Structure formats: C-alpha cells, structure tokens
Amino acid sequence: MALKLGKESPVNGLVFTNTQDDKFRTEAVIVRFITPLERVMPQRYRCVSKLLSESCARFPEKKLLSKETMRLYGAQFGALNYSVGKYAVTGFSASTIADRFTFGGEKVTLEMARLLLDCIFEPNLTDGLFDRTSFENAKHDLITMIRKQKNNRHSYALERARQLTFAGEPMELNTLGTLEDAEALTNECVAEAYRKLLETAFISISFCGGGTNSEAQQLIKERFTEFAKNRDYKGENFERLTANSKLRSEPQFVTETESQSQSKIVMSYKFAEEDEFAVRMASLLFGGTPFSKLFVNVREKLSLCYYCQSSVSGDVNTLVVDSGVGRGNEQKAIDEIKWQLELLKNGEFTDEELENTRRYYISAVRSAYDFSADMNAWFFRRFTRGDMLTPAEAEEMIRAVDRERVLKALSSLVPDTVFVYEASENSAAENEEEDV
Amino acid sequence: MRETVSERIVNERTGDGYTVVHHKSGLDLLLYPMEGYKFTSAMFSTDYGSINNCFKTDDDEDFVTVPDGIAHYLEHKLFENEDCDAFAQYAATGADGNAMTGYENTTYLFTCTENFYDSLKILLSFVQNPYFTEENVRKEQGIISQEIRMTLDIPRRRCFHELLKAMYSAHPVRIDIGGTEESIAQITPELLYKCYHAFYDLNNMVLTAAGNFEIDKVIEICDELLKPCEDKHLEIRLPEEPKEIAEPFVKTEMGLGMPIFTIGFKCPAFSGMERLEKEMQAYFALELLAGSMSPLFKRLTDGHLIGGGLGRQFFAGKGYFSLLFDGESEQPEKVAELILEAADEIRRTGFDKEEFELMKRAEFGDLIKGLDNPEACTDGMLSYYFLGLDMFAEERLMEKLTIADVEKFLDDFIRRENMVISVVN
Numbered sequence: 104m105a106l107k108l109g110k111e112s113p114v115n116g117l118v119f120t121n122t123q124d125d126k127f128r129t130e131a132v133i134v135r136f137i138t139p140l141e142r143v144m145p146q147r148y149r150c151v152s153k154l155l156s157e158s159c160a161r162f163p164e165k166k167l168l169s170k171e172t173m174r175l176y177g178a179q180f181g182a183l184n185y186s187v188g189k190y191a192v193t194g195f196s197a198s199t200i201a202d203r204f205t206f207g208g209e210k211v212t213l214e215m216a217r218l219l220l221d222c223i224f225e226p227n228l229t230d231g232l233f234d235r236t237s238f239e240n241a242k243h244d245l246i247t248m249i250r251k252q253k254n255n256r257h258s259y260a261l262e263r264a265r266q267l268t269f270a271g272e273p274m275e276l277n278t279l280g281t282l283e284d285a286e287a288l289t290n291e292c293v294a295e296a297y298r299k300l301l302e303t304a305f306i307s308i309s310f311c312g313g314g315t316n317s318e319a320q321q322l323i324k325e326r327f328t329e330f331a332k333n334r335d336y337k338g339e340n341f342e343r344l345t346a347n348s349k350l351r352s353e354p355q356f357v358t359e360t361e362s363q364s365q366s367k368i369v370m371s372y373k374f375a376e377e378d379e380f381a382v383r384m385a386s387l388l389f390g391g392t393p394f395s396k397l398f399v400n401v402r403e404k405l406s407l408c409y410y411c412q413s414s415v416s417g418d419v420n421t422l423v424v425d426s427g428v429g430r431g432n433e434q435k436a437i438d439e440i441k442w443q444l445e446l447l448k449n450g451e452f453t454d455e456e457l458e459n460t461r462r463y464y465i466s467a468v469r470s471a472y473d474f475s476a477d478m479n480a481w482f483f484r485r486f487t488r489g490d491m492l493t494p495a496e497a498e499e500m501i502r503a504v505d506r507e508r509v510l511k512a513l514s515s516l517v518p519d520t521v522f523v524y525e526a527s528e529n530s531a532a533e534n535e536e537e538d539v
Numbered sequence: 540m541r542e543t544v545s546e547r548i549v550n551e552r553t554g555d556g557y558t559v560v561h562h563k564s565g566l567d568l569l570l571y572p573m574e575g576y577k578f579t580s581a582m583f584s585t586d587y588g589s590i591n592n593c594f595k596t597d598d599d600e601d602f603v604t605v606p607d608g609i610a611h612y613l614e615h616k617l618f619e620n621e622d623c624d625a626f627a628q629y630a631a632t633g634a635d636g637n638a639m640t641g642y643e644n645t646t647y648l649f650t651c652t653e654n655f656y657d658s659l660k661i662l663l664s665f666v667q668n669p670y671f672t673e674e675n676v677r678k679e680q681g682i683i684s685q686e687i688r689m690t691l692d693i694p695r696r697r698c699f700h701e702l703l704k705a706m707y708s709a710h711p712v713r714i715d716i717g718g719t720e721e722s723i724a725q726i727t728p729e730l731l732y733k734c735y736h737a738f739y740d741l742n743n744m745v746l747t748a749a750g751n752f753e754i755d756k757v758i759e760i761c762d763e764l765l766k767p768c769e770d771k772h773l774e775i776r777l778p779e780e781p782k783e784i785a786e787p788f789v790k791t792e793m794g795l796g797m798p799i800f801t802i803g804f805k806c807p808a809f810s811g812m813e814r815l816e817k818e819m820q821a822y823f824a825l826e827l828l829a830g831s832m833s834p835l836f837k838r839l840t841d842g843h844l845i846g847g848g849l850g851r852q853f854f855a856g857k858g859y860f861s862l863l864f865d866g867e868s869e870q871p872e873k874v875a876e877l878i879l880e881a882a883d884e885i886r887r888t889g890f891d892k893e894e895f896e897l898m899k900r901a902e903f904g905d906l907i908k909g910l911d912n913p914e915a916c917t918d919g920m921l922s923y924y925f926l927g928l929d930m931f932a933e934e935r936l937m938e939k940l941t942i943a944d945v946e947k948f949l950d951d952f953i954r955r956e957n958m959v960i961s962v963v964n
Contacts, residue, residue, distance in 0.1 A: 105575075126575035128911050165840075169831040170897060177901030177908075200907045204553070206900075240840050247846025247867050251797035256692045362794050364688035393626040393636065403624075406681030409689055427689045455631075462633035462653075469652040473578035473750075475911065 116336030123314025130312035131198035136304035145191035146280025147296035152182035188346035216319035264369035343489030564765035571749035579750030587738035608718015634658035671728035702961035749916035800871035820948035821853035835881035
C-alpha cells in the first residue's frame with residue numbers, strides 16, 4: 104500500500120486535497136461548495152446542483168450528457184447535498200476507471216475532468232436562465248423529495264428528532280428546505296443562486312483513487328485557481344465546520360402518532376465536553392456494536408426490538424439512540440435505554456468490553472484505507488474538524504483512550520430530546536387482523 | 540471423501556483472478572487474496588432461502604412443509620452457541636459479523652482488518668454447531684416480530700412484496716422472507732434442526748473470501764474445522780407456477796406523503812447459464828428502454844409523471860424471473876401505459892445501436908470498478924457460484940451479447956398480459 108496525501112490552498116477560499124493509493128483502479132474528483140446552512144439558499148443550491156449535474160452548454164440535455172458518461176466507461180457523475188454543522192455542502196462527484204484499463208488507452212480521466220469543469224463553469228444558460236424544461240423538472244424532483252420525506256417512518260423519526268433537538272439553531276434545517284419555498288422557486292432565483300454559489304462559497308476539491316490522473320488534476324487545479332483568483336471571496340477561511348449545540352436545562356419529551364406497525368423511538372443527548380475519540384468509544388460501548396449494552400440488553404435480553412443503536416453526529420456535539428418497538432413497549436424501552444446509560448456512567452463495564460470496543464473501532468477506522476470513497480470521506484470529515492489526521496494516526500489516538508476518559512465522556516452527556524413516533528391504536532389492530 | 544484440489548479462475552482481459560478450492564469435506568472455497576489491502580471480507584453461505592419451505596431427505600418418508608420464515612429464523616438462532624454467542628466471540632477478534640437471509644440463500648459474513656484466521660475459525664465453528672432450545676427459540680420471537688413489523692413500515696418493501704403476491708399465485712417467493720408473526724409462532728427447536736440438517740450440508744454450501752489473507756492458511760483451517768456431511772439426498776419441491784399473473788393491480792394504503800409504485804412484468808424462470816444470459820438481456824433491455832438516454836425517460840420526466848427517477852431491475856431466482864420499474868408518481872397507471880407504448884415503439888424501430896455499444900462499454904467500466912472492492916468481489920464470486928458460474932462469466936457473455944438478443948427479450952416479455960402494478964398511497 105502506498106497512500107499519498109496532499110493539501111494545498113493556492114487562493115483564499117479554495118483548498119485542494121489529494122488522497123491516492125496505487126492499488127485503486129478508479130479516479131474520482133469531488134468538488135464541494137460550502138455555504139452557511141440557512142432556510143432559503145441551500146434549497147436553491149440543491150436545485151442548481153441537480154441542473155448542473157444533468158447538462159451543460161456542450162451537452163444541453165440529460166440524454167446527451169448520459170451518452171457522454173457512458174462513453175467514458177460509465178463514469179459516475181452526480182450531485183451532492185448535505186449539511187455539516189452550521190454549513191450546507193453542495194457539490195459534484197465524478198469518477199471513472201483509470202486510463203490504463205480502457206480498450207484503446209483513451210484519456211478518460213482527463214475527459215471526465217473537462218466534463219466536470221464544463222458542467223460547473225459552462226452551464227446550459229440562455230439569457231442568464233436555465234433551460235425552462237430542465238428547471239421545471241428539477242423543481243418537480245425537489246418537491247417530490249420533500250413530499251416523500253415522511254414515507255419512510257424510520258428516517259422521518261430521525262429527521263423529526265433532529266429538528267426538535269436543534270430547534271432555533273441552524274442545525275434544525277436540512278438542505279431540502281420547505282415545500283412552500285420549493286413551490287415558490289423560479290428560474291430567475293435559481294440562476295441567481297448559481298452565480299452566488301460560485302462567488303461566495305468556500306470551495307473544497309478532493310482527488311482520490313489511484314493517482315494516475317495527473318493531467319486531469321492539473322486541469323482542474325488551474326481552472327479553479329484562476330477562477331478563485333478573480334473573485335473577491337469574503338467568506339470564512341474554514342478551520343473547521345463542526346458546531347456546538349446549546350445544552351438544554353430540562354429534556355423535552357415529544358410524541359406524535361402515526362398509523363404504522365411499530366413505534367419508533369429517538370433519544371438525543373448532547374456532550375458538554377468534547378473528546379472526540381473518547382466520545383465515540385463511549386457511544387460504541389453504549390449501542391454501536393453487536394455486543395454493546397443496548398444490543399445485548401434491549402434486544403437480546405428483553406427481546407423488545409430488532410434494532411436499538413447509538414451513534415455520534417460527528418459534526419454536532421450529539422449522540423442519538425434509535426429503536427423500533429411494539430406499541431405499548433415504548434416506556435419500557437426508554438427506561439431500559441436510560442438504565443443502561445446510567446450503569447455505564449457508574450463504570451459498569453469491564454476492561455474486556457472496553458478493549459473489544461476499541462478493537463471494533465480501530466478496525467472500522469483502518470478499513471478506510473481500502474475503499475477509495477471512504478478514504479475521501481475520511482479526509483473530508485477530518486477537514487471539517489480542522490485537521491488532516493490519517494486513519495493510522497487516529498488509531499494511535501484511539502489506543503490512548505483510557506477508562507477515565509470514556510467515563511468522563513459519558514458523564515458529560517446531557518439528555519436533550521425523547522421523540523416517540525407512536526403507532527396508533529388503529530394501526531396495531533389493522534396489523535393483527537392482517538396477520539390472522 | 541474426495542481429495543482437495545484447486546483451480547484458478549482468471550479474467551483474461553485484466554489478469555485478475557481467484558482460486559477455487561474443492562475441499563475434501565465437500566465444501567468449495569472461493570479465495571481472492573488482494574495485494575495491498577488490510578480489509579478482508581468472508582462469507583459462508585448455504586443454498587437455502589425462504590422459498591425452500593417444502594423438502595425431503597433420507598430421514599423423511601414424504602415431503603415436509605415447514606412454517607414460513609423458518610430459514611430466516613434459523614439464521615438468527617445459529618448465532619447462539621451453547622456457551623456464548625458468535626457476536627461475543629467476534630468481539631474478541633475485532634471482526635464485524637452479520638448474516639442475511641434471501642429468497643434463495645442464507646449467508647453468514649464478517650469483515651475485519653486483523654485476526655482474520657481467528658475470525659474465520661469462529662465463522663466455520665458456529666455455523667456448524669447449531670444449538671436450539673425451547674427457551675432460546677421462544678426468546679427470538681419478540682426480536683423477529685419487531686423485524687417483521689419494521690419491514691411492514693417500509694413502503695418501498697411493502698410495495699414490492701404486494702407486487703410479488705399479485706404476480707405469483709403459487710411460488711413461495713410471494714411470501715415475505717421473514718414470514719409472519721403467526722407463522723414464526725409455529726417454529727420449534729425440532730423444526731429448526733430438521734431444516735438445519737437438510738440444508739446446512741457442506742456440499743450445499745460455499746465459503747468465499749477476498750482481501751488480506753493467504754490461501755494455504757485458509758485451507759489449513761478448513762482441514763481442521765470442516766466436518767464432512769453425510770449425503771441425505773435432499774430434494775426440494777417448488778409448486779407449479781402458472782405463467783399468468785394472479786392480479787393486474789394492487790393498492791395498499793399507508794398514508795404516504797407521496798405515492799409510490801412498482802410495475803412488474805412476469806417472465807418464465809430460467810436456470811444456470813441461460814439465467815445469466817436472460818439476466819443480461821433483461822438488464823440491457825431495461826436500461827435502453829427506460830434509462831436516462833431513452834425517450835421514455837424524457838417523456839416521464841418532462842411530463843412530471845415521475846419525480847426523482849425511475850428505478851429499473853430484474854428480479855430472478857429459482858422458479859421466478861421478473862422485470863421491475865419503481866418510483867414515485869401521482870399517476871402510476873399512466874407510467875405503466877407509457878412503458879408499454881415505449882416497448883411497442885422499440886418493436887417497430889429497434890434499439891439505438893450506438894447506445895447499445897455505449898452501454899457495453901459502461902458495463903465493462905463497472906466491472907473494473909467492482910474489482911477495487913473486497914466486499915464486491917466476495918459477493919460477486921458467491922452470486923455466480925450458485926448459478927454454477929464464475930464471477931467473470933458476465934464479461935465473457937457480454938462480448939457475445941447482440942442487440943437482437945435484447946430486442947427479442949423485450950418483445951417476448953414486456954407485454955400488457957404479464958404486467959402487474961402495485962401502488963402504495
């Protein structure tokens with residue numbers, strides 16, 4: 104294995120990172136535009152990313168762009184939209200096979216880079232506006248996505264709990280935005296958002312894969328550096344993107360009822376102090392592995408659920424527990440989850456459990472080396488935390504986490520929200536009838 | 540007992556390859572060491588899934604029918620040994636263990652970045668040592684009931700399952716993999732042992748691994764741990780499935796924010812190499828008919844009849860084969876009509892030759908990308924093995940694929956009389 108790492112920031116508001124390992128046969132470029140997470144603009148940027156990923160002046164229709172990506176050996180070309188802390192990330196990822204695997208030695212990685220630049224800098228605009236049909240389709244897709252958020256009961260429960268946990272803070276928003284705002288979108292405001300995105304966003308560009316696409320990297324670096332030199336970037340020069348959410352003096356308990364087969368429970372906690380690796384160890388010990396306290400007790404011992412797990416939001420100081428239980432068992436599950444946390448806080452875990460958890464955690468971190476996309480995600484996550492720690496360096500830090508630090512992380516947990524998305528009485532009866 | 544022999548499977552174009560070891564115990568080992576990797580993925584699988592609910596061995600006078608969902612229940616219970624469970628054992632090696640039951644197969648897997656051989660020993664040991672008691676079987680009912688209820692709350696899965704019930708009137712693929720809360724209540728330790736001894740025979744199983752390991756060491760562990768099984772002459776009975784669909788339209792109310800649909804076309808079943816040929820024809824037909832290059836896709840998106848794309852896939856196994864389209868729409872019946880119209884158009888004009896060749900090229904790119912990923916390699920070796928093929932068969936077959944094959948496939952199977960629409964509101 105020969106991992107090579109690089110980072111450079113030639114102009115204010117622009118950063119390039121490079122993670123390459125010659126064992127990979129693919130090459131990818133990920134362009135991320137980072138902007139504040141607020142109510143209106145991220146939704147518009149999402150619409151922009153959809154439009155830019157489906158056409159450009161050279162390939163003005165989705166069909167033509169699709170043919171071109173097929174010609175580049177099925178190059179994957181798509182939009183990215185998500186939030187990190189108080190920021191929205193809007194972007195594009197493009198990947199294809201290394202040139203040496205093509206039938207005739209074609210420079211597909213260079214062609215893919217040109218295509219990516221065309222989509223970003225030479226969109227299909229007429230008189231400053233996007234193609235009318237393409238815009239209407241992107242708007243329709245956005246409205247569909249917003250409407251279908253409630254379709255999946257599990258993910259809806261997580262999303263609703265997030266809104267409740269971060270109420271009044273930017274983190275309560277998501278990049279889909281509201282249905283009302285989506286229905287009011289116009290071509291003019293989306294075209295304006297495109298210009299604003301280029302002018303005001305912090306730009307992070309990552310290259311990952313085998314590292315055989317030096318010409319492609321050069322082309323992208325030159326084009327973006329030239330562009331960034333000519334804009335007047337007034338935004339932040341990010342050291343980190345993570346946010347700290349305020350602690351709640353009293354936890355809130357919210358219940359909503361839905362016609363469904365199973366109740367979903369989401370419980371959030373916030374960390375008063377940050378010790379990244381100790382916090383993650385604590386979460387894994389609590390409910391992040393198939394031998395964790397929640398798995399062994401809530402699932403295996405009490406047979407209350409199929410899943411009961413905890414995870415840490417790396418970008419906000421929050422730990423989330425989620426589970427699905429039968430109607431009528433909600434309080435029993437909540438009490439058991441709280442009890443297991445209480446036991447952990449009191450040091451009721453063995454050294455063997457701690458070491459097993461550490462081993463599990465290290466294995467997950469190490470595996471990033473063997474998946475090109477994971478490697479990229481790893482270093483972007485590190486960028487959001489303001490460092491370039493390698494998985495090997497992180498491994499050493501995980502090894503240094505001792506029992507006291509885990510206990511300190513656990514004791515800094517402050518209960519925030521319990522959200523119960525309860526199965527209504529009628530739905531339980533309906534299901535029983537169905538089964539008979 | 541046979542002698543252990545090995546053979547090498549090579550992709551002639553890229554030079555990649557893996558070793559097939561026909562182990563003396565009766566088990567085949569598919570082993571793909573990958574240079575420069577820390578990560579390893581291993582899968583121990585049996586050719587036994589939820590559709591195998593009627594069978595006979597030398598122990599039985601006649602065919603026996605077992606409760607729905609028993610293959611999945613067995614998968615859950617196998618993790619529990621007499622002394623401790625497999626998850627607790629994996630915890631000491633750092634491996635991440637899991638299992639999955641499908642319609643046709645059950646697979647026990649782990650991934651790791653260290654202690655691979657110790658984890659492999661755990662895998663081979665717990666799968667070969669069932670331990671079922673009244674108490675531990677009863678305990679699992681609550682967990683699996685919640686798993687069943689969880690899947691009932693997933694509209695996409697519900698839509699697909701309702702489609703299968705409308706498409707197949709006899710084949711057990713119409714029954715959900717997990718069964719029902721009523722059917723799993725009938726499962727006993729005796730029934731679990733019966734299914735175990737019928738299907739967990741090393742001659743009916745395979746071990747696959749890809750990543751960071753040495754072949755000789757894996758064989759050594761297999762020599763030590765694999766217990767040769769007595770051939771019990773397993774026979775499986777699948778009911779005769781009529782070629783007609785059971786119902787053309789089904790609707791389920793779930794109170795969704797956005798209605799979803801699955802549109803399916805029932806095809807006759809295929810096996811072995813013919814199944815792979817038909818799967819490839821199906822894949823190309825679906826992409827060329829409804830992919831992002833197609834006029835149909837443009838019609839559907841420009842008409843706002845779908846939002847967020849149109850999913851396309853074939854769904855095939857022993858005794859079943861179908862083509863599926865899914866998505867979100869307020870007008871799923873209109874979407875179905877446009878699919879039929881587009882198929883008629885292809886019958887008149889044929890597919891675009893340039894697009895067909897571009898698809899082949901893109902598929903080749905996807906095959907190369909898959910070779911970067913140990914989990915994809917393990918999964919690829921496994922899925923082709925149960926068809927009696929190697930994981931590079933698809934590439935060889937693709938070279939021979941003609942546009943006429945794909946057009947014929949579409950002409951034969953995308954027809955109104957084969958079509959089922961499932962809608963969830």
